[in-house]
Amino acid sequence: MMLLPLPCRPAMVMAALLATTAAARAEPVFDTPAPFTGQVAFSGPDRSPAYAGGEVVVSGSGFVPGQEITLSRGGEPLSPAPLAADAEGAFTFSFTLPGDAVIGQHPVVVEAAAPDSAAVADLKISPELPLSGAERYETASAKTAPGVYQLAYSAKSGAVFTVSASGRGDKGTSKIMKFDAATLEVLAEATPFADEANGIYGAFGIGVDDENGTIWVTNTRASAVAVYRQDDLSLVKQFEAGSVGKPRDVVIDAARGRAYVSTHRTRIEEFDLARLEKLEGFELQSAERGGQFGTMSLALDAAKGQLYTVSLRTPELARIDLATREATILALPGAKSASGVAVDPAGGRVFVASQGSDDVIALDGATGEVLFDTPVGAQALNLVFDPVSGQIYVANRASDTIAVVDAASGSITANLDAGSFPNHLTVTPEGVVFAVNKARGEEDPEGDRLIRLVPQG
Structure with missing residues (x-):
């Protein structure tokens, strides 16, 4: 009986990779879309305006309890880790704006997982003018x-x-x-x-x-x-x-x-x-x-x-x-x-x-x-x-x-x-x-x- 040579290691790796890719393709990437049910609001402390260099309080509601939420601006996350909605479907956290943040309405991408959905919420940075006159x-x-x-x-x-x-x-x-x-x-x-x-x-x-x-x-x-x-x-x-x-x-x-x-x-x-x-x-x-x-x-x-x-x-x-x-x-x-x-x-x-x-x-x-x-x-x-x-x-x-x-x-x-x-x-x-x-x-x-x-x- 003739013995066939075993495939070389690189070939085995490639075969495994192709098999994994094929299996991954079998999993639907675009599964059933979920409606975005949450609401996200931004403000300064005690519902004051948000100013450059100041604290921003983020409040979320209407999410699925336990759902993970990620907020990002320009591809950069605003929180060090994904946020989790509590038993009431709410979350809150705060972060500090950079001192050179430009006034205006900034689009923040809100991504929710399991079920997956996303929306854009506006973070308004207001002009802070000193009292005078x-x-x-x-x-x-x-x-x-x-x-x-x-x-x-x-x-x-x-x-x-x-x-x-x-x-x-x-x-x-x-x-x-x-x-x-x-x-x-x-x-x-x-x-x-x-x-x-x-x-x-x-x-x-x-x-x-x-x-x-x-x-x-x-x-x-x-x-x-x-x-x-x-x-x-x-x-x-x-x-x-x-x-x-x-x-x-x-x-x-x-x-x-x-x-x-x-x-x-x-x-x-x-x-x-x-x-x-x-x-x-x-x-x-x-x-x-x-x-x-x-x-x-x-x-x-x-x-x-x-x-x-x-x-x-x-x-x-x-x-x-x-x-x-x-x-x-x-x-x-x-x-x-x-x-x-x-x-x-x-x-x-x-x-x-x-x-x-x-x-x-x-x-x-x-x-x-x-x-x-x-x-x-x-x-x-x-x-x-x-x-x-x-x-x-x-x-x-x-x-x-x-x-x-x-x-x-x-x-x-x-x-x-x-x-x-x-x-x-x-x-x-x-x-x-x-x-x-x-x-x-x-x-x-x-x-x-x-x-x-x-x-x-």
């Missing part, structure tokens, strides 16, 4: 009702009006308050309309109609608006619940006898100031493919007959010609979750504050050209332009500051302590700025306050 302002404040959202100034009555809403259902509270603009003394207050089906029609947005001696209030949760007398805050008319889908801001156009109301959605509703009737309104279409415009703050250039709004959902600004009723959509490069808008009628400029990108963008109102883009603080929510000083005042909700920006250059001229969660601002014809902020809790002495800033010199 307080000596150039005379500041006073007064307590408002809990959960204050917006305010409006009446030049005719010399009063400031605030609207507040807190809680929901039978535990909900809401107030409309009138303050003397000079002394900050409370002159009147009222509780909004309530019914059995909706409870209190919480007051969230406000606009002043000095021609008719009224204020207009948006009832966001009840999807309605209401009109009150300025002198005693008695109710003039309550529109039915559901008549205005999720109203936010209201701006008064005295020259045309109109009130315009944004809705968080594609519409701006329109009302007749004299007859207190709802009119045709405006429907805005995003210029982005598949995008949906979400109307937020409103700004009126009464002389030119132009109404401006920004979109929360898309990086866009809308300019409506009130004579032709045609809308022009302008791009807001780099803006994320835009919410505030103000206009400089004399200079033809428009200013936009964005919560997601923490900045103020200035544009040419006619061409849409970007004039400057200034980081101002975490969660830039609302802003006003003061034509007297040529300054822009920005409420940075998460930074607890009001940034003051030179409207010509975009440079920051002051950064003021605004207590807790500054929400909204207005400016008088004389250049006095009023703002409101919202408390972090019932025992917060720095929140739910009306603030007055009087520039000095």
Whole structure:
């Protein structure tokens, strides 16, 4: 019998490798995909903004108990070892950002194993600006009702009006308050309309109609608006619940006898100031493919007959010609979750504050050209332009500051302590700025306050 030679060692190794590879190929690499069910959030300590060089707290929820989670940025893991979801499907850990981390929204890849799934979560690094310029302002404040959202100034009555809403259902509270603009003394207050089906029609947005001696209030949760007398805050008319889908801001156009109301959605509703009737309104279409415009703050250039709004959902600004009723959509490069808008009628400029990108963008109102883009603080929510000083005042909700920006250059001229969660601002014809902020809790002495800033010199 002839004996065949045994294969040499290299041949045996190659054969084994091929057999292993074949076996591996038998295992499905692309097995049944699993939906990503988790949620991941990033913040600084105690839910503060995340800053370069500071601690970042990562919180996860909605994962499968025991599931391993890996987070990475640019291919580099953020934790030294995979994280494990606890019995509730949650995890938490923290790490320190490098000191040279660039501000903006950074994509973090979140990979979960067994079952395998993945998603991208944004880690926002906010600009951290030192306080400055307080000596150039005379500041006073007064307590408002809990959960204050917006305010409006009446030049005719010399009063400031605030609207507040807190809680929901039978535990909900809401107030409309009138303050003397000079002394900050409370002159009147009222509780909004309530019914059995909706409870209190919480007051969230406000606009002043000095021609008719009224204020207009948006009832966001009840999807309605209401009109009150300025002198005693008695109710003039309550529109039915559901008549205005999720109203936010209201701006008064005295020259045309109109009130315009944004809705968080594609519409701006329109009302007749004299007859207190709802009119045709405006429907805005995003210029982005598949995008949906979400109307937020409103700004009126009464002389030119132009109404401006920004979109929360898309990086866009809308300019409506009130004579032709045609809308022009302008791009807001780099803006994320835009919410505030103000206009400089004399200079033809428009200013936009964005919560997601923490900045103020200035544009040419006619061409849409970007004039400057200034980081101002975490969660830039609302802003006003003061034509007297040529300054822009920005409420940075998460930074607890009001940034003051030179409207010509975009440079920051002051950064003021605004207590807790500054929400909204207005400016008088004389250049006095009023703002409101919202408390972090019932025992917060720095929140739910009306603030007055009087520039000095």
